Each structure stands twice: as structure tokens, then as C-alpha cells.
Amino acid sequence: SFSFCLRNSKGSGHSLSCLVPGRKKKKAIMREGPLLITHHGLSGPAALRLSAFAAREFHDAEYKCTVTVHWAPDFGSVDEIDKTLTTVKGLSPKRMVSSACPLLCEGGSSAIPRRLWSALVIRSGFDPDTIWCEAPKKKIRKLAAIVGEFNVDVTGKGVFKEEFVTAGGISLKDIAMKNMESKKCPDLFFCGEVIDVDGVTGGFNFMNCWSTGFVAGNGAATCVHNKVLDAKPSATS
Known part of the structure; x- marks a missing residue:
């Protein structure tokens, strides 16, 4: 606006x-x-x-x-x-x-x-x-x-x-909301004003940035963690 x-x-x-x-x-x-x-x-x-x-x-x-x-x-x-x-x-x-x-x-x-x-x-x-x-x-x-x-x-x-706040951005249809990961490009995460969300009040927009940032951060961290685990050689008995 x-x-x-x-x-x-x-x-x-x-x-x-x-x-x-x-x-x-x-x-x-x-x-x-x-x-x-x-x-x-x-x-x-x-x-x-x-x-x-x-x-x-x-x-x-x-x-x-x-x-x-x-x-x-x-x-x-x-x-x-x-x-x-x-x-x-x-x-x-x-x-x-x-x-x-x-x-x-x-x-x-x-x-x-x-x-x-x-x-x-x-x-x-x-x-x-x-x-x-x-x-x-x-x-x-x-x-x-x-x-x-x-x-x-x-x-x-x-x-x-x-x-x-600006209108436009990545469509919510192209984002997995559970971790803010792109549905079209795996291992890519979005949050804040990058996504197509804009509200009338400043409080709504702040909360959108904070909430999606938290979810995207956790999603990215989990993604990296899983890749590190997958890269480790399996233990031999």
C-alpha cells in the first residue's frame, strides 16, 4: 500500500x-x-x-x-x-x-x-x-x-x-506451506515479501514475515541436516 x-x-x-x-x-x-x-x-x-x-x-x-x-x-x-x-x-x-x-x-x-x-x-x-x-x-x-x-x-x-508492503511475488500455490519449500524447485525456500501475500495492516504483514521466515528457516535447516546425514557413509559392523 x-x-x-x-x-x-x-x-x-x-x-x-x-x-x-x-x-x-x-x-x-x-x-x-x-x-x-x-x-x-x-x-x-x-x-x-x-x-x-x-x-x-x-x-x-x-x-x-x-x-x-x-x-x-x-x-x-x-x-x-x-x-x-x-x-x-x-x-x-x-x-x-x-x-x-x-x-x-x-x-x-x-x-x-x-x-x-x-x-x-x-x-x-x-x-x-x-x-x-x-x-x-x-x-x-x-x-x-x-x-x-x-x-x-x-x-x-x-x-x-x-x-x-508490496503486492506480487511467488504464488502460494507453488509453495508447500508446511516448510515454505518450492514445489517446482526442491531445496528452495521462500518467506516474507518474496511470496504473494500483502495485507492492509502493518501488523499482518509483520506477522507474515516473521511466521513464514520461521517456517522457511526450519525447513531449510531440516533440508540441510537430512542431506548431511545422507552424505555420511553408513557404519560397518
Whole structure:
């Protein structure tokens, strides 16, 4: 898993769901969770999970693709967000559109932080001082689309190439799991990131390396021990 490098990124600490095109047409891979917007791109749990489950797709695309972000997934589709914002226009006509996100979570907190909301409003074509009663329907619709389907161009992996674990490797089908020996090449043992195992959490990946390393080490030692015994001349009576 890895973070995404973008053409431009500002802000930090937002919750959203991410979408990336899959190998098949009209198929997408989606992961939801907290997202961190850094100086270089996207990171945080949502980005790392997405990169883990779509590692091969990203590799095939040379880490250049479009990721679609939903800034407020709990509020449904673009149409549903459009209806909610249109309702706000009638309930708070004198309130500035850019002042605060009217999409409220349980407890009354805004679903989108103020700085991000203000940036999305301006990106939708609103002037910073526009009030809701003056908001055109087309711009409200555009704002709803930006909240629910915000496309960002991924230009590569994180600038520090900080993968936590890599996908790919020797297929588990070609390994005898009892001692991690190759089924195709006897006396060859595999462990850790050499094998095709990668998990979302660091703990899983560490345990995979430790466990397979232990089993492979014992397997290799047993193999050498048996070969030494076989090489010794048999005792004569």
C-alpha cells in the first residue's frame, strides 16, 4: 500500500470514500475511511486501503489514473446532495454559501471541514460572499457534483516511495506451506515479501514475515541436516 501523488493538493484530515477505475469497464474499486490531504497528495487509511486492494490495477496504469472522491458519503448520491442543498437554500436564505457546510452529521457537526467546504464552493463558481437565496440552481447542482464526485488526477506514488508492503511475488500455490519449500524447485525456500501475500495492516504483514521466515528457516535447516546425514557413509559392523 502507498499514498498517491497529485498535481495539486491542499488541506488535511478529511473523511471520504475513494473510487478508482478497475480493469474491466464500468467496474470500480472503492474504499471508504479517513483521508489525509498532504502537500504532495492523498494519504491516510482510505488511500492506503485503496492502493492495497487495487495495487495491480495501479501498477498496470503506471500509477497514472483518476480517483473519484466523495467528500460526504453518508449523504448519498449527487442527486440526494443536490436536494439537501436546495432545501438549505429555503431554510437559510441569508446565510453565505461558503460560511460552513450545511451537511450535518449526528451531533450537529459539519460533514466537511470549513476550509475544504469553502474551497469546494469557490471551485463550483460561487463568489465567496454569495448567500443561499442568490445561489443559482446550476451552481448548486455543480457544488453537489463536486461534493459527491470530485475527480483528482493521480500522477504517481508518494514522493518518498513509502510503500508499507508490496503486492506480487511467488504464488502460494507453488509453495508447500508446511516448510515454505518450492514445489517446482526442491531445496528452495521462500518467506516474507518474496511470496504473494500483502495485507492492509502493518501488523499482518509483520506477522507474515516473521511466521513464514520461521517456517522457511526450519525447513531449510531440516533440508540441510537430512542431506548431511545422507552424505555420511553408513557404519560397518
